[in-house]
Amino acid sequence: MAHHPADSATPKGEPWVWFTSLGLIVGLVMVVGLLGLVLVNGFAVFWAPTVPTVKLGDGTTHIGHLAQRRIRPGSPASDPRYERQYQVGLKEVNGNSYVWIDEKKVTQESFDPSVLGLERMENGPAFVVPVAFVDAKGIRLEASQAGFLAALQAEVAHAAEIREQLADINRRQIGEVNAEMESLRIAQRRAEDRREPTQAIVDRLAKLDARFAELKASADKVAAGISSAKLEARDASGRALSLPAASLVRAWEPNRMTFWERVGLLFSRLREFLFDEPREANTEGGLMPAIFGTLVMTVFMSLLVTPFGVIAAIYLREYAKDGPILRAVRICVNNLAGVPSIVFGVFGLGFFVYVLGGSLDRLFFADQLKYNNNTPVLGTGGLLWCSLTLALMTLPVVIVATEEALSAVPRGMREASLAAGASKWQTIRDILLPASAPGILTGVILAMARGAGEVAPLMLVGVVKLAPTLPVDGLAPFLHLDRKFMHLGFHIFDLGFQSPDSDAARPMVFATTLLLIVLVVCLNLGAITIRNRLRARFKGASF
């Protein structure tokens, strides 16, 4: 019997199935690896490990936790020598909060249960051996006595409360007075310039001055509540230290804590990370302003890019006559997506900030410029220009997605609407746009994902290292589009490359990266939920 070619044992397509699935596996491994790396390194910021006391052959002693271990660069391959990096803290005493130690020189490593970990307002963390706690009245509580840690922590909590009250007075209340005084001074200068009566303004300014003095006095009163309690301790080499309790943020006993106490500390740090403001050149404290800035900027960018993109796509797909010009425009739009983002940053700075912002300033804020030493309002980087620049950058994504979605609307629906006597615009508005909403949202999701992670153009048009005020607050008009703001992506760059203490900043880089990923995922999940709801509404549409 003749052998039919179809009888061959292995179907010809099989190896290619393996090959293509290999591609997927490589991709998945990379994603999982990236997330795992970020997760592990990021969580090091929050976890409190045990802290050894390390004695070296030459007699020096260090107290600090092991940050990393590596083969010493330059050591022979046949006899690799390891070195360890410890975070020892106490920057003002040790000169650096990290030390590298040759592993061979370590003679003894022990875990002193009394070692105290401290987070401080200044100079980074510290690991010390406590001696005594002296409260404001001078009463001494030895470290070995019961209630020592509780007394210290109570004092730390008290200091935190006072700091918060002071921040409220200084930042919020005095800030409001300052903002009003600022605008009144401009009004006063203008009135003087035009020889108009200034009495009302002067009166109001005097009132504000009084209010300012009053607030200052109350701030001083609160500040007087800062207790003079202090912690007496010794560093690794036995030098006596006196640390004011008011300068401490947190105190813990790394070698005595139970697992659940460590988890509690982790959550306390996580809360600070998410809801507080940064300290110490951004290497400590929280990221609230950056989270908020990224969120507001991304949402605002989406609000800008969606109408622009959808309107442009409607024109291209529904109204424009097909021909060489339309094809050229389409190619240009698609290629816009491939332009490096920094180019958009330069454009944003050159056009939006200088030309557009400058003109708007001259048109609407002429008084501000004239009577406020030519300080630009919109003619400088800010939230509005950042959002606009990124909106421009992500526009092609939305246009292409919308065009696809419009052309995917079944012909029957379009015809039914026109046959019912609807105009073209009514058909677009009532039938085509609702039906293509899920597709449009897909484009917006892609745009948001790209926009939220973008850093380079933002550095040119309004993102800063540290913004004292949020772009949204209680002062009219509540949303301050002209303000500079902080951004997680830029924060990562700033921590990684601009930080004075790169060793201390490294775990923060990973933690911030993790946060940025989580934020982008959350934004996308929100948009995807909306899209799925819309899809469910159109499910079963058969044409």
Next chain:
Amino acid sequence: MPATMNPTTSRIQVRPATEKEGRQDYISIRDFNFYYGAKKALESITLDVPERRVVAFIGPSGCGKSTLLRNLNRMNDLVDGIRHEGDITINGRSIYDPGLEVISLRRRVGMVFQKSNPFPKSIYENVVYALRVMGVRDRAILDEACETSLRKAALWDEVKDRLQDSALGLSGGQMQRLCIARAIANRPEILLMDEPCSALDPIATGKIEELIHELKEQFTIVIVTHSMQQAARVSDRTAFFYLGKLIEYDTTEKIFMNPSQAQTEAYISGRFG
């Protein structure tokens, strides 16, 4: 074509023409030529559709019957590169009159498509769509139009308790009757039906055909169909098209019982097409 198509079998029932009289040339097509680009789709068609009658267009695929139907409400305007010669008038007025807005033409000429195409909206919103785009906002008028149209489309009893439900949850036959209700909601004068039953089962088809009988009391209906039994059952007059030409146009009885052209006879007896 199966043998049952033979006009001599008892399965084809020819309806006698009804008595009432209206304008005989309500839709008047004169020397109408139509081109898709260079391709000539219709060639010198001359045909009158009487008022409040049902006219069926039959013929093999690609004969131009749908093209002619879609010219009556200028749906072909959506296609690029079309051209026409000759004229079509409705009640004496040319549909190509530059003073006549194509939108107002389509408001007077409703259309039901081959595939039912309800919008992804509620049943209610589907029916009142034509009124909404005309700018009607009065809830009472909309409610009344919705009920009247659904009653006329014989769908009211089935959907009156779920008017706000999505139209996409209806069965195929219900969807097509919904599309008819939508097409008649703004009370057009003419109803165009482009193979309205081709995607339906026999029971749903029967309902739609019954409906056509009732609707012709008020509307002039032009129906394109592939089913000759359907043409015989529902229409007063039948036009047979072949290769873009009108071969024969006469009363349905005449076409099916005693066609004068050999091509018509061959087609309806199932010898080609």
